[in-house]
Amino acid sequence: MNPDVQARLERLKLTPIDGQALKKLVEAGLTWLRANQQMVNALNVFPVPDGDTGINMVLTMQSAYNEIDDLGQRGIGQMAAAVSQGALMGARGNSGVILSQLWRGFARALHNHEILDGPALVHALAEARDTAYKGVVRPVEGTILTVAKDAAAAAVQAIQETDDPCEILARVVIEADASVQRTPELLPVLKQAGVVDSGGKGLYFILEGMLRFVHGEPLDTPTATVQQLSAMNLENTMDSIEPGQDYEVVVDFVPRETLDLQKFYGELEKIGTSIQVGEGEGMYRMHIHVPTEKRYDPIDFVMSLGTITKIAMENLLAQMEGIDHKSSGTRIELAKVEPGKIAVVTVSPGAGISRVFASLGVAAIVEGGQTMNPSTKDILDAFENLPTDKVIILPNNKNIILAAQQAKDVTVKQVYVVPSCSIPQGLAAMMHLNPDGETEAVAAKMSKAIEDVTTIEVTTATRTVEIDGVSVEQGQVIALVNGKLAISVASVEEACLGALAHAHADDYELITLFHGEGLPTTETNRIVDMIRAAYPAQEIELQDGGQPHYQFIISIE
Amino acid sequence: MGKETTTLGTIHISPNALATIAYHATLTSYGVVDLAPKNLAEGIVATLTREPAHGVAVHYNGEEIDIDVHIIIEYGTRITSVAGSVANAVRFRVEKALGMPVHHVNVHVQGLHVSDSK
Numbered sequence: 145m146n147p148d149v150q151a152r153l154e155r156l157k158l159t160p161i162d163g164q165a166l167k168k169l170v171e172a173g174l175t176w177l178r179a180n181q182q183m184v185n186a187l188n189v190f191p192v193p194d195g196d197t198g199i200n201m202v203l204t205m206q207s208a209y210n211e212i213d214d215l216g217q218r219g220i221g222q223m224a225a226a227v228s229q230g231a232l233m234g235a236r237g238n239s240g241v242i243l244s245q246l247w248r249g250f251a252r253a254l255h256n257h258e259i260l261d262g263p264a265l266v267h268a269l270a271e272a273r274d275t276a277y278k279g280v281v282r283p284v285e286g287t288i289l290t291v292a293k294d295a296a297a298a299a300v301q302a303i304q305e306t307d308d309p310c311e312i313l314a315r316v317v318i319e320a321d322a323s324v325q326r327t328p329e330l331l332p333v334l335k336q337a338g339v340v341d342s343g344g345k346g347l348y349f350i351l352e353g354m355l356r357f358v359h360g361e362p363l364d365t366p367t368a369t370v371q372q373l374s375a376m377n378l379e380n381t382m383d384s385i386e387p388g389q390d391y392e393v394v395v396d397f398v399p400r401e402t403l404d405l406q407k408f409y410g411e412l413e414k415i416g417t418s419i420q421v422g423e424g425e426g427m428y429r430m431h432i433h434v435p436t437e438k439r440y441d442p443i444d445f446v447m448s449l450g451t452i453t454k455i456a457m458e459n460l461l462a463q464m465e466g467i468d469h470k471s472s473g474t475r476i477e478l479a480k481v482e483p484g485k486i487a488v489v490t491v492s493p494g495a496g497i498s499r500v501f502a503s504l505g506v507a508a509i510v511e512g513g514q515t516m517n518p519s520t521k522d523i524l525d526a527f528e529n530l531p532t533d534k535v536i537i538l539p540n541n542k543n544i545i546l547a548a549q550q551a552k553d554v555t556v557k558q559v560y561v562v563p564s565c566s567i568p569q570g571l572a573a574m575m576h577l578n579p580d581g582e583t584e585a586v587a588a589k590m591s592k593a594i595e596d597v598t599t600i601e602v603t604t605a606t607r608t609v610e611i612d613g614v615s616v617e618q619g620q621v622i623a624l625v626n627g628k629l630a631i632s633v634a635s636v637e638e639a640c641l642g643a644l645a646h647a648h649a650d651d652y653e654l655i656t657l658f659h660g661e662g663l664p665t666t667e668t669n670r671i672v673d674m675i676r677a678a679y680p681a682q683e684i685e686l687q688d689g690g691q692p693h694y695q696f697i698i699s700i701e
Numbered sequence: 702m703g704k705e706t707t708t709l710g711t712i713h714i715s716p717n718a719l720a721t722i723a724y725h726a727t728l729t730s731y732g733v734v735d736l737a738p739k740n741l742a743e744g745i746v747a748t749l750t751r752e753p754a755h756g757v758a759v760h761y762n763g764e765e766i767d768i769d770v771h772i773i774i775e776y777g778t779r780i781t782s783v784a785g786s787v788a789n790a791v792r793f794r795v796e797k798a799l800g801m802p803v804h805h806v807n808v809h810v811q812g813l814h815v816s817d818s819k
Contacts, residue, residue, distance in 0.1 A: 191730065191786075192793040235779040238731050238786040248777055278816040279775040282729045528708060 152360045153310060161260040161309055163223030167212050169354045170227055174205040175363045176353025177346060183366065184349065187342035190287070190333050191238060197342035200237030204244060205350065207234020219258040224251035224268075239343035242276055242288050246347075249275025262307035269296040269316070286331025288343030294323035295351065310358050317355045320348045391439040392458045395430045399450035403428065408449075415441045427453065433460065479505040481530045485579040486586055489527045490538040490570055491518060494690030497567055497658060497697075504574040506538075513691060517543050523551040527559075534583045535559045536590065540570040542627065560587035565627055566599035567658065567689070568699030598652070600625055600643040600698035602636060621695070636663075636695050637671045641678060649700050655682050656699040658689030663696075671696075716761060719768070719795055720754035723806075726794040727757070727770050732783030735773040737811035765804035768795065772808060776815040784808040 159165070177184070177198075184198030211230025212223060228251035231244035253271035257264055273296040276289055283289050298319030302312040327341035328334040334341055349367075356363055393416075405421070412419045416434035423429075432442050443455055479502070481487045490506045492498040493513025501509060508526040512518035527535045535557050537548040542565045552559040560583055564570040573590035601624045605616045616622055616632040623630050623643035631642040640657075649655055655675065659668045668686070676684050689697055727733055736756025758769040768791060774783050788806040795803050 191726075191790045194789070232777070232779055235782045237782060238790075241732050241778050241782045241786065245775075245778060275816075279734070279778055280729070280731045281734055284729050 149359050149361075153358070156310060156358060157308060161220065162258065163215070163218035163220050166220055166223045166227070166260065167215070169357060170205070170209055170212065172357030172363055173350035173353040174202070174209050176356060177205060177349045178202050179364055179366045180349045184342050184346045187339045187345055189337045189339055190331060190341065191284075193337075196237060197239045197346060200240040201243055201343070201346040201350075203236045204231055204234050204240035207231060208244075208247060210234075219256075220260045220264075221251070221254045221257040224254045227251060239288055239346060242279070242292075242343065243347070243350075245276045245279050246272040246292055249273065260309055262303055262309050262312055265309045265312055266296075266299040266303045269299045272296065284331065286327040286329070286334060286344075287341050288347050290327065290330060291320055291323045291341070291344035291347050295320045295347075313351070313355050313358065317348070317351050320344075320351050324348050390436040390459065390461050391434050392456075392460050393430075393432050393434060393439065393442045394456040395443060395446045395452055396427060396454040397430070397446050397450050397452045398427055401450075403449070411445055412442065415445065478502050478509065479507050481507045481532050482579075483531045484534070485532055486534040486536060486577070486581065486583055487527060487530045487532050487579075488536045488538060488574065488577055489523065490574075491523075491540050491544050492567070493692060493694075494658075494661060496688035496690035498690075500571065500658075500687060500689075501574065504571065505577055505579070506574065512544060513541060513693070517541070518547060520547045520550040520554065523548055524554060527551075527557065528555065533557045536577075536583065536587050537561045538564045538570040538573055538590075540564050540567050558583055560584065562587055562590045562594065564594050566601065567691075567697050568597045568599040568656070568701075569594035571656075571699065572597040572701060596701060598626060598647045598649075598700040600630075600640070600647060600696070600700065601627075601694050602639045602643065602696040602698070603694045605632065636667070637674055640671055640675060640696060640698065644675065644679070644698070644700070647700055649679060649682065652700045653682060654685065654699075654701050655679060656685045656687060656701075658687045658691065658697040658699075660689060660691050660693070660695045660697075662692070714799060716759035717754065719759045719766070719799065720757040722795050722798050723757045723759070723768050723770060723791045724754035726790045727772060727787055730783070730787045730790045732775050732778040733772050733787060734775050734814040734816075737771040737773050737809075766795075766799075766801065767805045767807065768792075768803060769807045769809065771811045773812045773814050774810055776813040780810055780813075784810060 161169075181198035181202050184201065185195045188195045188197040208227045208230035211233070212226045215223065215226060218226075224247070228244070228247040231247040235241045235244040249272035250268045252275065253268040254260065254264060260268070269292075273292045276292055277283055280289075295316045298316045299312055302315040306312060324340050324344045327344050328339070331341065353363060408421070409419060412430070412432055415438055416432040418431070418433040420431040421428060422431075430442065430446060434442060439457065443452070446452060479487075487507035488505065489508045489510065490501050491510045491512045492501055493511070493516070498509050507530055510518045510522050510526045512522070523537065527537075535555075537551065537559060539545045539548040539561065545561065545563050545565075548561045552561055562573050564573055572593045576586070576589045576593045578586050578589075603622060603624075605618055605620050605622050608618045609616050612629045614622075614629045614632050616629070620632045620634065621636050621639040622632045623639040623646075625643055625647045630646045631639060633639050633642060644655070657672060657675070672684065672686050691697060724736065727736060738755055756771045760767040760769070770787060770791060772784070772787060774780055787808050791806045792803050
C-alpha cells in the first residue's frame with residue numbers, strides 16, 4: 145500500500161467515526177456516484193430500460209446529503225437518522241426507494257449510538273439489508289438487493305479478523321464489486337443485454353466512494369471501464385456530436401502487456417472525447433471522437449502499446465450531413481386509419497412524392513414506379529393489416545394497375561382500384577378523397593378526377609426508336625404527355641417547354657413540377673425560372689419528388 | 702380485446718391475460734407488499750377463487766387499454782416513487798408483451814403495511 149495512504153489510515157484509526165465523519169462519508173459516496181452516474185444510467189435495463197438509475201440514485205443521495213449538510217456536531221445515530229430522513233424524502237425511482245430503505249435500516253441499527261465501530265457497522269449493514277428486503281413481496285435477485293445482501297455478508301466475515309471499520313469497509317467494497325459482476329448470472333435480462341445491474345453498480349459506487357475518501361483518493365475522475373465487446377454501443381454515439389468531434393476512430397488491437405486502463409484513458413482524454421474501450425478474448429477495441437488535426441494520434445498512440453489488427457475511421461461531419469438529409473427524407477407521417485373509414489394505398493417512386501401523398505391523407509405507401517413495379521403481394525401487404533375493410537388503391541402507373549386488380553381479387557376486403565396512370569393523376573384523385581363516404585361513390589369520384597389533370601413526364605431515352613410518329617435517339621430527352629410520346633429533344637429545358645406547349649398549358653391554372661433525384665438544384669431552379677417566364681399567368685409550384693429516372697413529372701390542371 | 706387480424710385469422714388477447722402480466726409486474730416492483738381487492742365483493746371472491754390477478758383491472762373500450770392496480774405499500778417508503786415505479790413497470794411489461802400501447806395505468810394505494818413495530 146502507498147505510504148501516504150498507510151499514514152492516513154493510521155491517523156483515521158485514532159479518530160472515531162462520529163456524525164461529522166459520516167457526513168464526510170455520505171458526501172464522498174454522493175460525489176463518486178455522481179462522477180460515475182453516466183455509466184450507471186447506461187447499464188439500466190431492468191425493470192424498465194429507461195436509463196435513469198444513475199440520476200435517480202444521485203438525486204436520492206443528494207436529498208440525503210442536503211438534510212445533513214448544515215447539521216453541526218451530532219452522534220452517529222442522529223446523523224444517520226437525518227440521512228435516512230433525507231433519502232426517504234427525496235427517493236426517486238425504484239433504485240432510489242431501495243436506497244432510502246437501506247439507509248433507513250442502517251440508521252435504525254445505529255439508534256442512540258455515538259460512534260461507529262466495527263461491530264456496529266456489521267450490525268448496521270445487516271439491518272439495512274433486512275429493511276430493504278422487507279419492502280417487496282417477491283425480491284428479484286441480481287439487483288441492488290443482492291449486492292446489499294452480499295455486502296452485509298462480507299462484513300460478517302470481515303469482523304472475524306478485524307475490528308477496524310475502515311478495514312471492514314474495504315472488504316465490503318471488494319465483495320460488492322464481485323457481487324455486481326455476478327448479477328448477470330442471477331438475472332437473465334442483464335446477461336442478454338451484456339450488462340451488470342445498474343442499481344447494484346450504483347450502490348457499489350457509493351460504498352467505493354466512501355472507501356476512496358478513507359484512502360484519500362480523488363473523487364472527481366470517473367472510473368475507466370472496459371466493457372464486453374458485444375456491449376459496446378457504437379451505433380448511438382452519433383446522436384451527440386459536439387464541435388471538435390470531426391472524426392470517429394475505432395482501433396482493434398492486442399496490447400503487448402496488460403493494459404493500465406486508468407493511464408490508457410488518461411492519454412486518450414488528451415486526444416479526444418466519447419472514449420469507449422471494449423475487451424474480448426485478449427483483444428481490445430478503442431473508440432474515440434477526435435478533431436480533424438488529431439485524427440491519426442490515437443492510432444500512433446495505440447501502436448506504441450501493442451499490435452493493431454484493424455482501424456476504422458469515419459468522417460462524422462460528413463455522416464451527420466448524410467443523416468440530416470436522410471431523416472428529412474424518410475420522416476413521412478401517414479394518415480391514421482380509423483376502423484370503418486376508407487384507407488388509400490398508393491404507389492410512389494420517390495420520397496418527396498410519398499410525402500405529398502401522405503400530406504393528402506394516404507394510409508399506406510408501396511414503393512414502386514416505372515422500372516420497379518411492385519408485386520400483388522407488396523400491395524396486398526400494404527393494406528391487409530390496416531384496421532379497416534374499405535380500401536382504395538392508386539397504382540399511379542399503367543403497368544401496376546393489373547397488380548392492383550389482382551390484389552383486389554385476393555383479399556376479402558372491399559377494394560376499389562382507381563386506375564391512375566401517373567403521379568399527377570394519383571394526386572388529383574386524392575383531392576377528392578372523403579374517408580367517411582361510401583367506398584364505391586368515393587372511388588368513382590376519384591376516378592373521374594384523374595381525367596381533369598394532364599401529366600407530363602420528362603426522361604432520357606434509353607434506346608433509339610420511333611413511337612407515335614416521333615423518332616427518338618438514345619440519350620435524347622423525351623417528354624410524354626398523358627403517357628404518349630410528344631417530343632424528343634436535346635435538353636431537359638427544351639423537353640419541359642416543348643411538352644407544356646404541346647399540352648396547351650396556357651389554358652390551365654396550375655403547373656406543379658416534381659423534380660427527380662438526379663437533377664442538380666441549380667439546374668432545377670434555372671429550368672423552373674424559364675417556365676415561370678414562359679407562363680406568367682399560371683401558378684407554378686416546385687416540389688422535391690425524389691423519383692428516379694424522370695427528371696421532371698409535371699402536373700397541369 | 703387486443704384484437705389483431707392476420708392473413709390466417711384473428712388473434713384475441715383477453716383482459717385476464719393482460720391482468721396476469723400486470724399483476725406480476727406489480728408484485729415484483731419494489732415497495733409493493735401486496736395487491737388489494739378494490740372492494741369488499743372482490744375481496745370475498747378473491748379469497749374464494751384465488752383469482753390469479755386480484756387487485757388488477759383491465760379496461761378496453763375498443764380503442765384504448767386502461768389498467769388499474771390496487772396496491773399496499775411498505776410503510777416508510779416514499780409512496781409517490783413506489784407508485785410511479787409500479788406504473789412504469791406495468792406499462793413497460795404489458796406493452797412489451799402485447800405490442801400495443803397502454804393508454805393509462807392508474808395506481809391506487811389502498812393501504813400501508815408496517816413490517817416492523819420497532
